[in-house]
Amino acid sequence: MVTVKLFGTFRLDSGIKEMSLDVSSVKDIFPIIMDEVKRRDPQTALTMKDLKGCIVSLNGKQVGMKAQLQDGDTLFLVPAVAGG
């Protein structure tokens, strides 16, 4: 299983903080998360584009969509933001 932790406004808007998923590649996580978002709120304004706008970090390092995952990995999904 892979642990996916969400951050930023996507997390606040969807209410999803964390999911455990049985997936082998980064690209596989997106449709599953979007399904969960829509299950929680069928009227959601969040889209796949919002989700794919996130930076993906695997075990502390930024990775692309094709990155392979292993059992026990932790993925962070963080929207690109600024303003301090």
Added chain:
Amino acid sequence: MTKYSGYMGKVLMVDLSKSLISEYPWSDEDRELYIGAKAMASKIMFDNFTGKETAFSEDNLIIVSTGPLTGTGAPCSNRFNISTLSPLTGITTSSNCGGNFGYYLKKAGIDALVIRGKCPVPTWIEIKNDKFFFHEAGDLWGMKVSQSQEELQRRMNEARKCRVKCGMLSIGPAGENMVKYAAVISGERAAGRAGVGAVFGSKNLKAMVATGNHEVPVFDPEKTTKLYQKWTETLRKHPLTGNQLPKMGTAGLVSPMQMRGILSTRNYAYGQYEHFDKVSGEVLAEDYNIVNKGCMSCPIKCARTVNVEGQEVKGPELETLGLLGGGIMNDNLELILKWNYELDELGMDTISAASTLAWAMEANEQGLWKNGLSFGKTANISKTFENIAYRRGIGNELAEGSRWLSEKYGGKDFAIQSKGLELAAYEPRRSVGQGLGYAVSNRGGCHLNGGYLVIVENLGLNADPQTPHAKADLCMLMQDLMESVSMTGQCLFTSYAVFPSFLISKPNSVVTKTVNKVIPFLGPVVRILNKFPGIASFHLFLLPHTKAIEYATGMKCNLARFIRAGERSYNVERAVNAKFGVSAAMDTLPKRLTNVPQDPKDPSTKVPLEVMKKVYYEARGWDKNGLPTEEKLRKMKII
């Protein structure tokens, strides 16, 4: 008097020693060159300081100044500036504040105050429609900030038999005891950095209250209103100012900084904190934020409100979360909320307080100074902050800041400061342009005065954060633009719309990736713009500030004049610092950041400072010693 709208036309000299008020000469030509706020304060310091003054000498000045857009209804425009000689750095400092004092100073008919001398006894000053009343403040002395402000409001109400609308600023015990990083607080907002509160304390000045019924004149009300409405809409639609900042405030940066490896951790030994998600903006928003708050006239409302011991108080900003979280290895968010409140009440800068604490923890660990402070040990921190404010025990030395401590005990390599000012929470070894900014910043290790290149390298955009290419020229451009925005009286967040939405919201798109790849090659292009801003003699849709100046004041403005005014501001501030001995030799970072790679396996993860500094001075047109030449100052019409 002035021919320009937006200004009240009055700059006053306040002599505290004699309780005398006089007009300070400030002409329309000065207004054209320096616009207002921080830039005008820097010019006044340049004209008055010889280089022999010290922060606590009576001839030090405190300049409280507003911008021409303050009070005109422009979005996020009610900020004001406090400039003085800093006791922490020994050079100039400017602290920008979102409190309400600036707005009410203009309601009192005044653009700026130039304060000198020293009150013979503790004093608070009441300003009512440009009349000044000096009141003894012996009974306020010792009060924490909110108690002091509540008492002042009560006195104002009692004297007029009604609720008086007024702007205030006050110091707390830290300012009274001249803690070198004491703040001035206006409402709940701080003019926090580099010890402006200590200078107030040294002058026996506890507080100031302004009230009045003047209206700020606007040159073209119809055009101004339309522009402001459109501008507000743009800010509300932008992903940063309309979504991220309202929902999470600056605290929302903790997580992306962790991802990028730039979250200061364990006194900057690392750039990632294992437990960052316990002290993040997300948890703050989900579990603690009661309501968003903003400064006057702000559509963004980035401030948080939290409950501390039964009271609704201001929540922490990113810097405080970073430095009192991973910075000292604390994963307890509730403690950070509490400490943030305590520091505000004592009237102390959270950045320098936290960073000095982190240095002391490491010094203790290394056996340089046995002080009882340790990373991860939180039980004695509240007491330590109180001891700093009242200068008790080890607090008396901690009150001097990390540079002073490291000079006494050793440990300079890990005193995370530049020119005496502690750095903000952005770890620059994975954001080398930000590292350059910290080092060359006029007020010392400041992320904003340093140009905030982290927004180009890590947050927002992602232009190669390890390469020095183009960083010097970009640093200069960003510094100058931020100077310009500040001098209008507006919040720097009003300039974020300059980054087109799609670049922020679609970081993985081909366009954004291409932009990120191209930026390091843009140095020569940016250099041309920096050198010949005249080519930008137009208004830029994404920077409405230039039109706002024209419509609100009647003064000619465009992007070229705007950038040039920013450059002038940066140069005059540097020229003041030169009088106090600043040169290239002081544009430094601690060795931890320049000599020790953040990732031991990747030698590029440190700041290549000397390479960038050289290019930066060239870009600025300064000499090899990092100073503006006489010719440069003449060209900029500073002398």
